[in-house]
Amino acid sequence: MNDTGRFQRLSIAARAEEDAAPLQIKVDIRNLDFYYGHQHSLKSVSLQLPDKRITAFMGPSGCGKSTLLRTLNRMYALYPGQRATGEVLLDQQNILSPQVDVTQLRYRVGMVFQKATPFPMSVFENVAFGLRLASRLPASELADRVETALRDAALWEEVGDKLHEDGRGLSGGQQQRLCVARTIALQPEVILLDEPTAALDPISTLRVEETLQNLRDRYCIAIVTHNLQQAARISDFTAFMYLGELVEVGPTAKIFTAARDRRTDDYVTGRFG
């Protein structure tokens, strides 16, 4: 481990201590199994996502972390042949139950994807789009909500004067923060991020990470990342998954310095994966 790595571990340890406040469980996943047709992709996964904390999911490609994320807002329901069994409780309510309205669920559980996908409309409309459909807001309030979302996504400074330009004209990093703004404009309770910085340069990655830090104390955030340093930098808890199983979950500092499972330790120290 080099000096930077050691410094990171220290800062993680420091942060873990300052967050001594009791945790509230926002999402409680119990015995979740997931199938793509006959392929068994998640095997009896159980874990809890605390509110106002960032939980990072890592593991080799195909380990099921993206699948797990897509279960939490039932994105998988779009695709025939995919099904989930078990329970995912969002504030004690099982969201896998057919009685749950997926539209309402997606207002509460927002998602940001790996590839930034600005809609073919202006910057303002990109953020206002979901909002308009979710609630009938007067124009002035809508504008306020859009501005707040853009500020929270650390994008307002850069796009405040080009709200009416096409969202597709922004840079890659700005586009991804626009997607974050679009998601938080709906004021969800949970934010899912599926490798949000995998396609970004280091500076843009840093800006997105700062954005997540700003949001951390208001939302329950789950992020999938292939970048170990990123997990170490931004998350409070880290879950390590392997071949569809949840191997280990715990405070990030502990996972990175004193993993219980040999496979976790091998992964975070770069010996495999």
Place this chain on the structure above:
Amino acid sequence: MNRLAVRKLVSNLALALAGVATLIGLICLGAILWTLISHGLGGLSHATFSEMTPPPGNAGGLLNAIYGSLVMTGIGLAFGAPIGILAGTYLAEYGRGKALSAVVRFVNDVLLSAPSIIVGLFVYEIMVVRMGHFSAIAGAVALAVIAIPVTVRTTEDMLNLIPQGMKDASTALGVHHWRTVTSVIYPAARSGIVTGLLLAVARISGETAPLLFTALNNQFWSTDLNAPMANLPVVIFQFALSPYQDWQQLAWTGALLITITILLLSIAARSIVAGVKRGRR
């Protein structure tokens, strides 16, 4: 001769053959265009756009035929475009992997390559025979039947180009599928869909056979959709076959007009597609 030299020779030979084939194709196209221009341009005058098709031996123009072509193409598109776009949307967005959409796609492809005279006979049978007379509206319906498969095909292809991620992102905001289609997917695919419509117009504006069985022709100015209506392709067909020289001249002029229109539409469609492939708008 060593192997490398042989391979080089074969390669050059293939290149030469391909070049010759291309040249033959281009010469044919050039000859057609040249014949049209040399015969048609002389007849192009103010009268072409301001006077009706004349009886033999009299001076005249093509105004009623141009008007008829515009009206029937326009109505044909007004019927065909919504049906074609919605069917294409079904195939791309709702019917993925379903047996019905495979059948629809197959039937559509058959219709796409069906001889247009069959379409003419079909509309003759279901409209002209029942109404008891030829009419512009029957002509427009026949053109719509030809425009639909073209539109279905291009719409489906263009919607499939929209990345799944964009649809997922919209769905993740709690947006319903149809709203995603109208507010996100259509705008993203807009230029592609417009291109498909332009190609459909280019296709139907030169069709003769279906109009021969439906709209027939009209020597006079008529705006009655329930009566026979003049149109460029049928006028060209009749005038070109006639023994009268002034009629033949008008046929050349009409042919030139149609060709130029289709050429311009195709160029417009191609440049839009080139813009789409470059990524923006």
